[in-house]
Amino acid sequence: xxxxxxxxxxxxxxxxxxxxxxxxxxxxxxxxxxxxxxxxxxxxxxxxxxxxxxxxxxxxxxxxxxxxxxxxxxxxxxxxxxxxxxxxxxxxxxxxxxxxxxxxxxxxxxxxxxxxxxxxxxxxxxxxxxxxxxxxxxxxxxxxxxxxxxxxxxxxxxxxxxxxxxxxxxxxxxxxxxxxxxxxxxxxxxxxxxxxxxxxxxxxxxxxxxxxxxxxxxxxxxxxxxxxxxxxxxxxxxxxxxxxxxxxxxxxxxxxxxxxxxxxxxxxxxxxxxxxxxxxxxxxxxxxxxxxxxxxxxxxxxxxxxxxxxxxxxxxxxxxxxxxxxxxxxxxxxxxxxxxxxxxxxxxxxxxxxxxxxxxxxxxxxxxxxxxxxxxxxxxxxxxxxxxxxxxxxxxxxxxxxxxxxxxxxxxxxxxxxx
Numbered sequence: 319x320x321x322x323x324x325x326x327x328x329x330x331x332x333x334x335x336x337x338x339x340x341x342x343x344x345x346x347x348x349x350x351x352x353x354x355x356x357x358x359x360x361x362x363x364x365x366x367x368x369x370x371x372x373x374x375x376x377x378x379x380x381x382x383x384x385x386x387x388x389x390x391x392x393x394x395x396x397x398x399x400x401x402x403x404x405x406x407x408x409x410x411x412x413x414x415x416x417x418x419x420x421x422x423x424x425x426x427x428x429x430x431x432x433x434x435x436x437x438x439x440x441x442x443x444x445x446x447x448x449x450x451x452x453x454x455x456x457x458x459x460x461x462x463x464x465x466x467x468x469x470x471x472x473x474x475x476x477x478x479x480x481x482x483x484x485x486x487x488x489x490x491x492x493x494x495x496x497x498x499x500x501x502x503x504x505x506x507x508x509x510x511x512x513x514x515x516x517x518x519x520x521x522x523x524x525x526x527x528x529x530x531x532x533x534x535x536x537x538x539x540x541x542x543x544x545x546x547x548x549x550x551x552x553x554x555x556x557x558x559x560x561x562x563x564x565x566x567x568x569x570x571x572x573x574x575x576x577x578x579x580x581x582x583x584x585x586x587x588x589x590x591x592x593x594x595x596x597x598x599x600x601x602x603x604x605x606x607x608x609x610x611x612x613x614x615x616x617x618x619x620x621x622x623x624x625x626x627x628x629x630x631x632x633x634x635x636x637x638x639x640x641x642x643x644x645x646x647x648x649x650x651x652x653x654x655x656x657x658x659x660x661x662x663x664x665x666x667x668x669x670x671x672x673x674x675x676x677x678x679x680x681x682x683x684x685x686x687x688x689x690x691x692x693x694x695x696x697x698x699x700x701x702x703x704x705x706x707x708x709x710x711x712x713x714x715x716x717x718x719x720x721x722x723x724x725x726x727x728x729x730x731x732x733x734x735x736x737x
Contacts, residue, residue, distance in 0.1 A: 520554025627679030644670030
C-alpha cells in the first residue's frame, strides 16, 4: 500500500511539473523583456543626444553638410538595428499566475474524484483488513493474550455458572497464570457441581502446593490421599508427587510416580513430557563417575537460539575453582521471574565439563504445565552441588541471572559461595 501511494505522489508531481515548467520559462522571458525596454529607452536617449551634438557641430561649421548627413544616417541605422532586437524580446508578455494555479487545482480535483469514483481503493485495504479480521489479536504479547483469555473464560462461567467443564478449564488457566488461590476456588466450584474425583482433586492439590511455596502440607496430603484412593494412577496427583520428590533429591521416588502415569489409560497425558522428566531424574540419580562421557557431551552440545528457549554458556569463576571438584554436579535451571520457584527446565553437567553450553527448552521441562515456552522472561540459576540436590545448600557454588528474554544467548558465571 505504501508503494502504491508513493507511485501516485510521483505521477502527480510529474503532472504538476508539466504545468508549471512553461510558466517558469515564460516568467524568465518576461523578466528579460523588462530589461529590453530599459535598453530601448537608453538607445533612444543616446540617439537624440548624438543628433543634437551633430547639429551643434554643423552650426559651428566643424563639419560640412555632407558629413552631417552621413553621420546622421549612420546613427539612424544603428538605432533601427537595436530597436528591432529589443522589439523581439518585448513581444513576450508577462505570464499570468492564475493559469498554472487553476490547472493544478483542476488536475488534483479531477484525478482524486476519478480515482475515488471509478478506482478500487477499497481493494488495496482489503488484505490488511482481512488479516485483522482473521486474527484480531495478532498484535498482543503472550501475557496480554493470556489475560484476555482468562477474562473471556471468567465472563463465560459468570454467564454459565453450572458449566463444570468451563470451570475446570478456568482452574487450569489460573494455574498457568500463577493465580493459585483462584485456581483452588475454580476446582472447588467444579467439585460442588459434579462431586469429588481424582482428576479434580489432583489439580487442586497442585495449586495449593504452589501456594504453600512448594511444600506438601498435611491439608495437601489429605487431598492427595483422597485422589489416589479414587484413582491410583491419576496423572495430576502423580505428577505433583514426582515433582516434589525430584526437588527433594528423591529421584527414585520421582521416577516411580512418573512411570505410574505412563501406565494410566488416560488419553490426555503428555507422555513425551513425562518421559523427558523421567530421563532427567535418571540422569540425576546416576553418580558423577558413572555418567557416560558421551551422555555429558550430548547435554552440552550448543544449539541455536530460539523463541522457545534460552542458550546458556555456563562458566566457573576462577577464584572459586578450589571449592569444586571435577566430578561435582552442576545443575542449570530456569524458573519464572515472578511467581512459583518451580523450575521450568533443568539440565545437569559436571564441573569438569565447564565451560559448557546448555539449551534450556521444553524438552527439559519437569511438568507439562510448567514449561519455559510459556514465559517471556526467565531467571537462570546454576549451582555446583555436593549432595546432588538441585536446591542450593551451604558450601554450594551459585551463579544467577535475574531476567533473560526467551531466545537469548547468554553467559552465566558461577561466582558465589553459599554460606
